[in-house]
Amino acid sequence: MGSRESWAAWDSWSSGTGTASPPTDSARSFTLVGIREEQPGPRWQALFSATWPAYRAWYLQDGEDARPDLATARAQLTRHMPELVPTWEAMVALAGDDDVAARMLTLWDAPGFAPGCSQAAQVGGDPVMVRNYDYSPDLFEWVVYSSKFARRKVIGTSDCLWGLLDGMNDDGLVISLTHGGRQSSGPGFAIPLVVRYLLEVAGTVEEAGAALDRLPVAASYNLTMMDATGAVVTAFVSPGNEPEYTDSAVATNHRGRVPERPEHARALRSVERQDHLLALLEEPTERALLTAAFLRAPLHSQRYAQGFGTLYTAAYRPRVQQLTYSWPGTSFTRTFDSPDDSITVSLQEG
Known part of the structure; x- marks a missing residue:
C-alpha cells in the first residue's frame, strides 16, 4: 500500500529461506512466506517488526494529524467489527502498545491504495476462484497467513499486517x-x-452480504464472493454508498460493464481483461486451463516498474479447502493446516 519500501528480505524471521535479489537482466526474486499461526504470536510479531518502519511511514505520510486518534479508531473498530477487537488488542500488545501502531491496525481512515487485479469465479462440481494481484512487488508483504482469530479458520494473502487481499474460510x-x-x-x-x-463472521455469500451492508469503506472496490454451494456475487463498494450487488462472476478495475473513468480503464486494459474473463466463462473450462489463462496476457502483466505487474495468481478451491499460488513454471499450495513454508519466485520485467 501507499509508498511503503520493500521488505522482501525476511531472513530475520522466515527460517532463512532467501531474500529479495537486486535486479539482474530485468528479473528480481522474491520469497512468499507461508505462516500458520492460529492466534497472533511470535510469527506475527516478527512480521510486525520487519515491516513496521515502512508501514509507519506509509500511515503517517500525510502527517500524524491526518490520521484518527486512538480513541476514535478504537471506537470505530469496536462499533463495526467487535468480533475482531480481542485480536486487535493482542496485536497491539505484541507491538509494544505503540500508539501509532494501535491506530494503524484498526485500519480506520488509513491512506488509500489502488492495485490492479483480475478475478473470476467458476462454479460446478469443484468451484474455484482464480485471481491475479497486480501491483508493485516492493509494496507487497509476500505473506500467506493461516489463522483462527475468531470462530473460523481463515487463509489468505496478507496485507496491512492482518488484512487480506483475498482469502477463504473453512465454511x-x-x-x-x-x-x-x-x-x-x-x-x-x-x-x-x-x-x-x-x-471471520460469515459462512456464506448471503451472510457476507448482510455484514458488508453495515460496514463503512474508505474507497471503491469490487468484492467477488463465492461459497461452497457455488453461489457467486460481485459487490461494488464505495464511501458513503450502499453496496451494489450483481451476479457477475468476474471483476477487473472498473464498476460494472461501462467504466466511469474510461481513460483510467484504458490505461489498465480493464475492459479488455473483463471481456476476456467473460469469454473464458461462457464455455465450460477445466479448472487448470482457467488458472493457466491467468498466467498469460491479457490477464498477466509484467509491468512491475510501473506498479502494475502480476505478483501472483491464486486459485481457491472451497470444497477441498485448498489454495494454490501460481507463477509461470512453478506453484505453491497451502491448506489451513499446512506447516510454515516458503517459495522463492522470479519476476521478469516485460
Whole structure:
C-alpha cells in the first residue's frame, strides 16, 4: 500500500529461506512466506517488526494529524467489527502498545491504495476462484497467513499486517478484491480489513452480504464472493454508498460493464481483461486451463516498474479447502493446516 519500501528480505524471521535479489537482466526474486499461526504470536510479531518502519511511514505520510486518534479508531473498530477487537488488542500488545501502531491496525481512515487485479469465479462440481494481484512487488508483504482469530479458520494473502487481499474460510466462503476505479474516498475501513472481517463472521455469500451492508469503506472496490454451494456475487463498494450487488462472476478495475473513468480503464486494459474473463466463462473450462489463462496476457502483466505487474495468481478451491499460488513454471499450495513454508519466485520485467 501507499509508498511503503520493500521488505522482501525476511531472513530475520522466515527460517532463512532467501531474500529479495537486486535486479539482474530485468528479473528480481522474491520469497512468499507461508505462516500458520492460529492466534497472533511470535510469527506475527516478527512480521510486525520487519515491516513496521515502512508501514509507519506509509500511515503517517500525510502527517500524524491526518490520521484518527486512538480513541476514535478504537471506537470505530469496536462499533463495526467487535468480533475482531480481542485480536486487535493482542496485536497491539505484541507491538509494544505503540500508539501509532494501535491506530494503524484498526485500519480506520488509513491512506488509500489502488492495485490492479483480475478475478473470476467458476462454479460446478469443484468451484474455484482464480485471481491475479497486480501491483508493485516492493509494496507487497509476500505473506500467506493461516489463522483462527475468531470462530473460523481463515487463509489468505496478507496485507496491512492482518488484512487480506483475498482469502477463504473453512465454511468455504472465498472473497477477493479489485480496485473499483472510482477516485472517491471517505471515512471508513481499508478494504483488506473488510475482507478479513467478512471471512471471520460469515459462512456464506448471503451472510457476507448482510455484514458488508453495515460496514463503512474508505474507497471503491469490487468484492467477488463465492461459497461452497457455488453461489457467486460481485459487490461494488464505495464511501458513503450502499453496496451494489450483481451476479457477475468476474471483476477487473472498473464498476460494472461501462467504466466511469474510461481513460483510467484504458490505461489498465480493464475492459479488455473483463471481456476476456467473460469469454473464458461462457464455455465450460477445466479448472487448470482457467488458472493457466491467468498466467498469460491479457490477464498477466509484467509491468512491475510501473506498479502494475502480476505478483501472483491464486486459485481457491472451497470444497477441498485448498489454495494454490501460481507463477509461470512453478506453484505453491497451502491448506489451513499446512506447516510454515516458503517459495522463492522470479519476476521478469516485460
